[in-house]
Amino acid sequence: DGGITQSPKYLFRKEGQNVTLSCEQNLNHDAMYWYRQDPGQGLRLIYYSQIVNDFQKGDIAEGYSVSREKKESFPLTVTSAQKNPTAFYLCASSIGTGQNTEAFFGQGTRLTVV
């Protein structure tokens, strides 16, 4: 079945450690996105990529890094520089640029810093 998969569903990290969240899609979508969701904050854009080997910062990129070496994969690394990393992280993909392309979301990864 086609879709977008995030793993793991739950992740625990010790303070000071980097951690990488996985996002894979088999929808042949060009564009991929990472959002962070906090209670009462809605979704905020961290990074996005419109094509392989290219990505752009979103509104809250500080303390995060991404790579886009393959079309199917857009991993997000939460670095130790991120001051408040505990949150629900959502990955999405869409066909590409253009005005109306539906964004498909993964089921999310809940990261807790302990």
Added chain:
Amino acid sequence: GEDVEQSLFLSVREGDSSVINCTYTDSSSTYLYWYKQEPGAGLQLLTYIFSNMDMKQDQRLTVLLNKKDKHLSLRIADTQTGDSAIYFCAESIMQAGTALIFGKGTTLSVSS
């Protein structure tokens, strides 16, 4: 800058209509979206509307757009307990491809 505002909570009785409101600021947005999020899950697209439309109906869902006031609403007819979720309004921002800018979400609670 872009900003999308929504009220945070709405409580209705089963069988009533629900109306969730949203305001946005980017007049260049040409598509506006409504997404639904159930607890602990990702987001699911419910419906969208093109900016040259005033209204779009899809079964129990009606979207109204007032482009002059930058106001968007989602009406759910005959609301059911299964409609309880968080509903997000979103606009697409051209500068970021199709990256969506979301409101904070409206938590809809349906009581039987």
